[in-house]
Amino acid sequence: MPAPETWLHPTPAGLYCVPGQFFIDPPRPVDRALITHGHSDHARPGHGAVLATPETIEIMGVRYGPQSAGRFEAARVGHDIDINGVSVRFVPAGHILGSAQIVLKYGGQRIVVSGDYKRTADPTCAPFEVVPCDVFITEATFALPVFRHERAFDEAQRLVASITRQPERAHLLGVYGLGKCQRMLAHIRETGYDAPIYLHGAMQGLTQLYQRLGYGFGDVRPAAEAAGKDLSGALVVCPPSALQDRWSRRFPDPVTAFASGWMRVRGRVRQRGVELPLIVSDHADWPELIDTIVETGASDVWVTHGRDDALVHQLSLMGRKARALALVGFEDEAD
Amino acid sequence: MRAFAELLDRLSTTQSRNGKLALLKDYLRSAPDPDRGWALAALTDGLPLRVPLRRSLDVLMADKIDPTLYRLSRDYVGDTAETVALLWPDAARPMDASGANDRGPSLSEIVAALDVPAMHVAPVIGSTLDRLDVRGRWAFLKFIGGAARVGVSSGLAKTAVADAFGLAAGDVLEAWHALSPPYAELFAWAEGRAPRPDATGLPIFRPLMLATPIETADWQTLEPSRVAAEWKWDGIRVQIAATQRALRLYSRTGDDISGAFPEIVAAFSGHDVTLDGELLIVRDGVVAPFNDLQQRLNRKAVTQRQRMTHPAHVRLYDILSAAGEDLRQLPFSARRARLETWFAESAPANADLSTEIAFESFDALASLRADARAAGIEGLMLKRKGSPYLAGRVKGHWYKWKRDALTLDCVLMYAQRGSGKRSSFYSDFTFGVWRGTSAGGRELVPVGKAYSGFTDAELRELDRFVRKSTVDSYGPVRAVEPTLVLEVAFDAVQPSSRHKSGVAMRFPRISRIRWDKPAAEADTIENVLALTGAEPASD
Missing domain, CATH: 3.30.470.30 (DNA ligase/mRNA capping enzyme)
Known part of the structure; x- marks a missing residue:
């Protein structure tokens, strides 16, 4: 049997499958790319051919336009596809809409490239499925034992309680525009909050895509439409950068909220000047990372972007083979 | 404990003084005695407890977590008490003996339980942590650790007592020194149940007369x-x-x-x-x-x-x-x-x-x-x-x-976002003066930082300038093109090891924005040092 790193390994152009002749989530344009999900550090424009889930292709279309790859091929989730003798299967990763793990079989070995993933419930995407494998390639965004995320629904309730408590103030909720935004909208509606929710312009295109694909978020309106109106007590969803931007000055004495796994640590809350930190993440927290690795039964674990030092150390304490895989181009911060 | 944890948590993210006062007043009016007194002690003079916190936590963590992971976590979080609060395992669902949900220990139970010899403190801390959720653990460790660092000065806490019960702030300050935690007499007086505490014979603070x-x-x-x-x-x-x-x-x-x-x-x-x-x-x-x-x-x-x-x-x-x-x-x-x-x-x-x-x-x-x-x-x-x-x-x-302020023409170098109402503005300005380099050129070295002296309209113009002229950014700080001259008024210059220039201004404020003046004509380090009588620091 060939050693797994002889047929799948990092190159300057990204993670490369040698016999399959394709890259996974490459940071630069390549002939053939397999894309795990639509976040911009994984899905980039300019590839010759892109194989991804139908939802990821839709997301890339909204973000970069339909011509952003030479050819888009939709992968049927859960079905094997043969690429130059390598068997490829897309399996839900539970990270955001359309996110998938990519399962590769070659020479009697199975490698799972998990992309980004989480194990907790998310009403806007299919749940993570465990695939037993020999090598599990994992992210490590929140790979420190201090990171344990809260239940997203509970955090949505905290936000709604704050709006109820301070009806004279607008609430600005900073979230990343793909995934977190729509997940929070869904959870906020689950709490029974039924007032209109205003969206910053940057959140509209992708939210409309979710709506087109059948996800309902109730009465959602562009924030620009509310210009000049009384926004006391209103909930406005915007990108994190807008919280401290000139844009935020139009709102009356706003409460700034930020939904992110980073909000677990007070230093990060202070740094952002956030008044209402909500600890919600689309990445696995520390217990989820460890549990997932154990459940896959992988004897060899490759750790990509994030805090690989702590995770590699923990896995070695557990008697597992683990190493950091230096992949270029991924952002740790976006959550 | 739950109410106190909620108070401390919200205080830590509330920027405005009025917002903090409102939170404190609500708490002081609604929390029971003696808990609110212990809370007040934690925010003012400290608890009358000497808890060997750092040592106890080291003992407790030794068999909870691998030392490398503990170190990595602490390095990342930057605060031992917070790290422990985050790392401590969550109880599945804390229940008390009667089967009801455990509301966690009260502050007075905690104070009583910790009144033991130092060697027995660690197990008490451990069993208390077991009964709390993550916000409660953080608040508990801040409570017994002394420095809560939630942006509440002892003066603000005392003002909140006065405001909450309609007392004169000066009366509270005077009575304060006749009191000790948990301040039962204070709350009895505040609620009209007892006369004002008598500070006769004690060295009490009388609020100063100011000009x-x-x-x-x-x-x-x-x-x-x-x-x-x-x-x-x-x-x-x-x-x-x-x-x-x-x-x-x-x-x-x-x-x-x-x-x-x-x-x-x-x-x-x-x-x-x-x-x-x-x-x-x-x-x-x-x-x-x-x-x-x-x-x-x-x-x-x-x-x-x-x-x-x-x-x-x-x-x-x-x-x-x-x-x-x-x-x-x-x-x-x-x-x-x-x-x-x-x-x-x-x-x-x-x-x-x-x-x-x-x-x-x-x-x-x-x-x-x-x-x-x-x-x-x-x-x-x-x-x-x-x-x-x-x-x-x-x-x-x-x-x-x-005495009249001194002024110098300085060049704007960095700007940082303000907080609270100013959080969307670059409102804290670091400025410098010219210094000769060994290579024969000139460089700017910072001499001070000011966040006042300008009008709201000028702040908007400065903010626009910063956004337009940014050359680099580090978190909330932006470095700008060195083109804008600020006339800075200040009271004096004194030696400073924190500034690269070796000097720092006292009470600087921006007296005028010199949109008209070329940066090359701003003042030099020699002009600044002439005001202190010191020699230029070598680089």
């Missing part, structure tokens, strides 16, 4: 014969509160700083008097720069050597009580006479009287003030001879007439 800057219109209301003039010294205002039982040296805000100045405590012990004065470092009769006094401030204890090299001294301004008699209602001139009599009889060491300046006219006084800078004096104080001693900054009685 307002003199304005043009004020001169018409003043007559030279009815005004006393004194030098305004560049130290810190203090109050010496001495009774037969004890002595305390208070800062302007009522913080007890006795520990840092034992020679002052010794000099005034045994008297029964309350005095107002300026704390200075004085060597052979000469007042040292403020920077020298700073070496002795913010220390819990002082070494013999520091007492020799930085001898403390109090220049007395006023007398508030003597032999149990409250003198504050007397006019200033009568108090001054009592002060002189008391000083002549008592002759304390390390002290002298503030000189009364004789003057015929305000013009004559103005020429004396013009020399103040050369004499190392901050300016003049004008006090109405008929005014009683009033708490706080009451207009129309005492005036400060500071």
Whole structure:
């Protein structure tokens, strides 16, 4: 049997499958790319051919336009596809809409490239499925034992309680525009909050895509439409950068909220000047990372972007083979 | 515990003073006794507990987590108590013995449980952590650890007590020193269930009388014969509160700083008097720069050597009580006479009287003030001879007439976002002056940071300039193209190891924005050093 790193390994152009002749989530344009999900550090424009889930292709279309790859091929989730003798299967990763793990079989070995993933419930995407494998390639965004995320629904309730408590103030909720935004909208509606929710312009295109694909978020309106109106007590969803931007000055004495796994640590809350930190993440927290690795039964674990030092150390304490895989181009911060 | 955890958590993310006050008031009105008293203690004087926290946590964590993971976590979080709160395992669903949801221990249970020998503290902390959720664990560790660091000063907490129950802030401050945690008498008084706590016989803090800057219109209301003039010294205002039982040296805000100045405590012990004065470092009769006094401030204890090299001294301004008699209602001139009599009889060491300046006219006084800078004096104080001693900054009685500010033209280098209402504006400005480099060129070195002096309209223009001229950003800080000249007004320059230039300005503010002036014509480090008499720092 060939050693797994002889047929799948990092190159300057990204993670490369040698016999399959394709890259996974490459940071630069390549002939053939397999894309795990639509976040911009994984899905980039300019590839010759892109194989991804139908939802990821839709997301890339909204973000970069339909011509952003030479050819888009939709992968049927859960079905094997043969690429130059390598068997490829897309399996839900539970990270955001359309996110998938990519399962590769070659020479009697199975490698799972998990992309980004989480194990907790998310009403806007299919749940993570465990695939037993020999090598599990994992992210490590929140790979420190201090990171344990809260239940997203509970955090949505905290936000709604704050709006109820301070009806004279607008609430600005900073979230990343793909995934977190729509997940929070869904959870906020689950709490029974039924007032209109205003969206910053940057959140509209992708939210409309979710709506087109059948996800309902109730009465959602562009924030620009509310210009000049009384926004006391209103909930406005915007990108994190807008919280401290000139844009935020139009709102009356706003409460700034930020939904992110980073909000677990007070230093990060202070740094952002956030008044209402909500600890919600689309990445696995520390217990989820460890549990997932154990459940896959992988004897060899490759750790990509994030805090690989702590995770590699923990896995070695557990008697597992683990190493950091230096992949270029991924952002740790976006959550 | 739950209410206290919620309070501490929300205080830590609330920026505005009014927001913090509202949270504190709600808590103080609704929490039960004695818990609210213990909470108040944690935010003011501290708990009467000595918990070896760091050591206990090390013991507890040793068998909870691998040391490498603990170190990595602590490095990332930057605070041991917070790290432990985050790492501690969550109880599945805490239940008490009766099967109901455990609401966690009360603050008073915690205080009682920790009243054990140091060696038994760790297990008590551990079993308490077991009963709390993550916010509760953090609040608990901050509660017993002393420094809550949630942006609430002891003064603000006391103001909240006054506001919550409709008491005068001055009355709360006076009564405070008759109280000890958990302040049952305070809340009984506040809720009208008991008389005001009696501070007789104890060295209580009496809120200081403060001056307002003199304005043009004020001169018409003043007559030279009815005004006393004194030098305004560049130290810190203090109050010496001495009774037969004890002595305390208070800062302007009522913080007890006795520990840092034992020679002052010794000099005034045994008297029964309350005095107002300026704390200075004085060597052979000469007042040292403020920077020298700073070496002795913010220390819990002082070494013999520091007492020799930085001898403390109090220049007395006023007398508030003597032999149990409250003198504050007397006019200033009568108090001054009592002060002189008391000083002549008592002759304390390390002290002298503030000189009364004789003057015929305000013009004559103005020429004396013009020399103040050369004499190392901050300016003049004008006090109405008929005014009683009033708490706080009451207009129309005492005036400060500071020496004129110095100004320099500096170049804007960095801008940082403000907080609260200013969080969307770049409102904190770091500026520098030119310095020659070894290569024969010139570079900018920072000399200070200012966040005031401009109007709201000017702030919007500055903010626009910063966003347009950004060349680099580091978190909330932006580096800008060095093209904008700011005329900076400041009181003095002093040596600083924190600035690359080796100097820092005191009380800088932006006096004018010089949109017209080319950056190359801004001032140089030599211009700055000429104001301190120091040599340029080598690079």
